[in-house]
């Protein structure tokens with residue numbers, strides 16, 4: 001007899017990881033996963049997992065399957081090469097001794113997750129419209145889907161991404177309660193957390209199949225570095241790294257439109273984009289960049305949206321997980337890592353022997369207490385990484401694209417500062433121990449349960 005029933009809304013990387021973790025740590029918890037899509041598919045682009053979160057993959061028993069589809073860079077063997085490239089002759093800014101990194105094709109990663117979840121199936125074509133949880137904290141939470149069907153559960157988890165419907169409903173309800181208590185300003189602030197925010201940045205995501213390239217091209221430095229190359233410039237960057245066990249070069253071209261930041265994004269959030277429309281952003285950049293761009297065949301444009309700085313991830317028996325809670329800039333490659341950390345902690349909490357249907361809301365509060373400040377700090381570091389990659393922090397506000405293109409505007413020392421800080425903003429991943437933090441979280445849960 002299951003101790004209670006959970007519904008997960010959303011079967012992206014967060015929802016799938018949460019389901020897999022529940023199967024392992026909370027076999028006595030019944031769960032169902034619902035997703036709006038008619039079939040689950042990730043776009044063809046790269047995604048990296050670093051050593052900190054790789055620990056979770058190992059704990060979930062995914063290592064063997066994942067190693068078969070990854071390009072895996074051992075610590076210190078292949079540094080991240082960081083260049084300043086928005087000039088005729090690029091310069092190396094820094095070589096970062098990178099933590100261990102595992103790079104994947106998203107669709108291949110998702111396939112491994114779905115296979116691990118089997119035989120459990122995701123309920124597809126189920127777009128959540130709304131939910132209601134009884135105010136007294138008892139009785140089932142009722143879910144309503146867009147197709148008119150309903151479902152119930154004891155605990156609800158919104159893994160439904162940056163445009164989360166669960167977040168919108170949660171924050172609308174929190175705002176209504178604030179209004180009812182006469183807190184008008186607070187209600188307005190809570191409502192501002194409902195929609196995603198446009199970051200002002202777009203990314204062009206492209207793949208180059210290496211087996212289509214001539215031998216002399218493959219020998220070129222832009223194609224034969226086994227790790228990440230980050231070509232940076234004022235308000236832009238191009239990043240390359242191999243995926244699919246080295247068969248494909250992943251290429252991401254980021255461009256900022258600072259004047260559009262935090263304004264509603266005018267256009268589709270993802271859309272096909274032609275080669276010409278990508279190449280025009282990198283006119284005048286160094287030769288290596290031109291060499292890479294020669295071989296792209298268009299790509300997909302992503303308008304990067306982020307989540308506001310939420311004052312809570314939890315309301316009663318409902319919690320936000322993954323991008324629904326903390327969609328962040330992509331510059332640290334840590335967004336999905338933070339999703340897995342949420343999922344891993346929650347599943348262990350719900351599976352804890354002292355957790356019951358009546359007290360699991362305590363576990364959700366401890367989840368919020370620990371995970372929210374952590375994920376928000378990573379989001380802040382991602383913003384700083386974006387500033388460094390794009391030579392646009394407050395200290396470089398004076399640097400115009402024209403000045404930057406001269407290649408002489410920054411001193412050696414200024415370049416070195418950018419390079420060193422770029423390494424520092426990644427250091428938390430190397431110099432932290434997820435297993436130790438996990439043990440501390442379990443202790444905190446025990447304290448909270450004892451005090452409840």
Ligand SMILES: Cc1cc2nc3c(=O)[nH]c(=O)nc-3n(C[C@H](O)[C@H](O)[C@H](O)COP(=O)(O)OP(=O)(O)OC[C@H]3O[C@@H](n4cnc5c(N)ncnc54)[C@H](O)[C@@H]3O)c2cc1C
Nearest residue numbers: 010012013014036048128160161322323330333335336337
């Ligand atoms: C350019 C770019 C590069 C990135 N690179 C990295 C990287 O290298 N490493 C890394 O760790 N992270 C990276 N990230 C971040 C990472 O992609 C995200 O953090 C992660 O994919 C979020 O997963 P999610 O499951 O929370 O959300 P999503 O992937 O958005 O999944 C949400 C799911 O919910 C479903 N859904 C939505 N609304 C509803 C509804 N109303 N009802 C039912 N279902 C619904 C959707 O269909 C979808 O399946 C990158 C992001 C970007 C944009």
